Amino acid sequence: MVLTAPFAAVFGLLMIATTASAHPHKATGHAKAALSARSGNTCGDAIARRAEGIASARRRHLHSRMLEDDSPLARRGLESRAKYPEIQNTSCVLAPDTVVGPYFVDGELYRRDVTEGEPGVPLYLDIGVLDMDTCEPLENAFIDMWHCNASGTYSGYTGINPDTVEAYDGECVTVRADGTTDDTTFLRGFTKTDASGIAEFLSIFPGYYSSRTTHIHITVHVNGTISEDGTNTLASSSIQHVGQLFFEEDLINQVYELDNYNAHLSTLDRVLNDEDSVYVDGNTGGYSAVITTELLGDTLADGLIGYITVTVNTTNIVDMSNTNPVGVIPTVSLAEGAEASASAVDACEGL
Numbered sequence: 310m311v312l313t314a315p316f317a318a319v320f321g322l323l324m325i326a327t328t329a330s331a332h333p334h335k336a337t338g339h340a341k342a343a344l345s346a347r348s349g350n351t352c353g354d355a356i357a358r359r360a361e362g363i364a365s366a367r368r369r370h371l372h373s374r375m376l377e378d379d380s381p382l383a384r385r386g387l388e389s390r391a392k393y394p395e396i397q398n399t400s401c402v403l404a405p406d407t408v409v410g411p412y413f414v415d416g417e418l419y420r421r422d423v424t425e426g427e428p429g430v431p432l433y434l435d436i437g438v439l440d441m442d443t444c445e446p447l448e449n450a451f452i453d454m455w456h457c458n459a460s461g462t463y464s465g466y467t468g469i470n471p472d473t474v475e476a477y478d479g480e481c482v483t484v485r486a487d488g489t490t491d492d493t494t495f496l497r498g499f500t501k502t503d504a505s506g507i508a509e510f511l512s513i514f515p516g517y518y519s520s521r522t523t524h525i526h527i528t529v530h531v532n533g534t535i536s537e538d539g540t541n542t543l544a545s546s547s548i549q550h551v552g553q554l555f556f557e558e559d560l561i562n563q564v565y566e567l568d569n570y571n572a573h574l575s576t577l578d579r580v581l582n583d584e585d586s587v588y589v590d591g592n593t594g595g596y597s598a599v600i601t602t603e604l605l606g607d608t609l610a611d612g613l614i615g616y617i618t619v620t621v622n623t624t625n626i627v628d629m630s631n632t633n634p635v636g637v638i639p640t641v642s643l644a645e646g647a648e649a650s651a652s653a654v655d656a657c658e659g660l
């Protein structure tokens with residue numbers, strides 16, 4: 310299959326961050342201190358004042374999630390995890406808008422658990438949303454989240470080789486006009502913030518692919534609704550924030566030593582945070598789009614909880630035609646069966 314011209318152009322754009330040197334394990338350390346010293350994070354003080362309130366809301370969430378969850382981790386009991394996230398103003402974010410990237414699709418499902426059985430390090434991702442004007446929690450904001458699997462593939466684009474970001478050679482891959490190759494949905498979904506402004510996803514730590522450092526995409530919709538046609542997708546609404554979230558370089562290195570992640574360390578030069586222009590743009594001027602993490606159990610393989618606070622300009626309307634380099638938002642059309650099984654895991658929560 311030959312790439313369509315617009316599709317090739319899109320991936321061409323993404324090659325900007327590629328480097329020639331091989332450094333899959335090189336650690337640079339994240340310049341957190343330098344970031345916190347800069348100004349610009351106008352909600353930083355408010356976050357610091359509210360820290361205990363936010364942290365206890367997060368603890369309550371985690372507690373109830375763990376009680377519902379029948380995972381081996383949950384069965385170990387909460388007591389065995391002494392470390393709970395303490396919110397820190399320096400690790401909170403007032404993330405500036407970044408690009409949505411070529412892997413965004415419409416038609417993601419309303420659910421908290423997006424894993425669909427993808428193997429990897431479990432990641433509870435806890436995103437707090439604050440109103441930029443008031444620095445107060447934003448309730449009922451829809452957060453749309455998507456990222457690649459442990460070996461670098463996005464659902465909806467499984468025909469794209471993560472080592473080359475081009476369609477797999479010599480295989481039966483059809484790249485559609487909108488860039489997608491299929492209607493799979495793993496590691497995508499959207500959910501809604503509660504009265505504390507917090508929404509929580511259950512996913513896995515993302516893998517990586519050529520030309521980008523490890524990242525998770527989000528968009529925030531203040532006036533989103535769930536589609537009424539029964540598809541359980543986000544009904545079209547304007548987007549107030551487009552962001553990408555990142556991890557500390559040292560953590561990335563540790564995760565990528567593990568099975569499911571280490572496969573292409575030998576075949577692909579991994580792009581580091583500091584070499585990725587989206588990372589650099591998202592982490593300047595007092596902003597930090599780096600997710601703070603804690604181990605859930607004794608080892609990394611047991612999983613992580615990651616938390617970050619994002620402030621959103623509720624009156625902003627992101628022009629998606631400028632934000633998305635594809636110029637169109639692909640819509641994944643799910644068969645009823647796929648939809649049902651993708652949503653089943655959250656059904657008990659009444660989502």
Ligand SMILES: *[C@@H]1O[C@H](CO)[C@@H](O)[C@H](O)[C@H]1NC(C)=O
Pocket residue numbers: 345350352353354357398399
């Ligand atoms: C973070 O909190 C400390 C006090 O805990 C305060 O001195 C500092 O200015 C705060 N930083 C930001 C960026 O708000």
Ligand SMILES: *[C@@H]1O[C@H](CO)[C@@H](O)[C@H](O)[C@H]1NC(C)=O
Pocket residue numbers: 427428458459460461462467569570
């Ligand atoms: C990631 O997804 C692709 C496409 O579905 C699959 O072939 C691959 O095995 C997945 N990676 C892992 C680590 O399971």
Ligand SMILES: *[C@@H]1O[C@H](CO)[C@@H](O)[C@H](O)[C@H]1NC(C)=O
Pocket residue numbers: 531532547549623624625626
């Ligand atoms: C969200 O809805 C409220 C109430 O209808 C409206 O005033 C506001 O302009 C909407 N905001 C956006 C960004 O669409």
Ligand SMILES: *[C@@H]1O[C@H](CO)[C@@H](O)[C@H](O)[C@H]1NC(C)=O
Pocket residue numbers: 441622623624625626
């Ligand atoms: C929020 O968005 C509105 C509408 O785009 C814009 O006029 C305003 O300057 C933005 N506020 C900030 C603080 O960026």
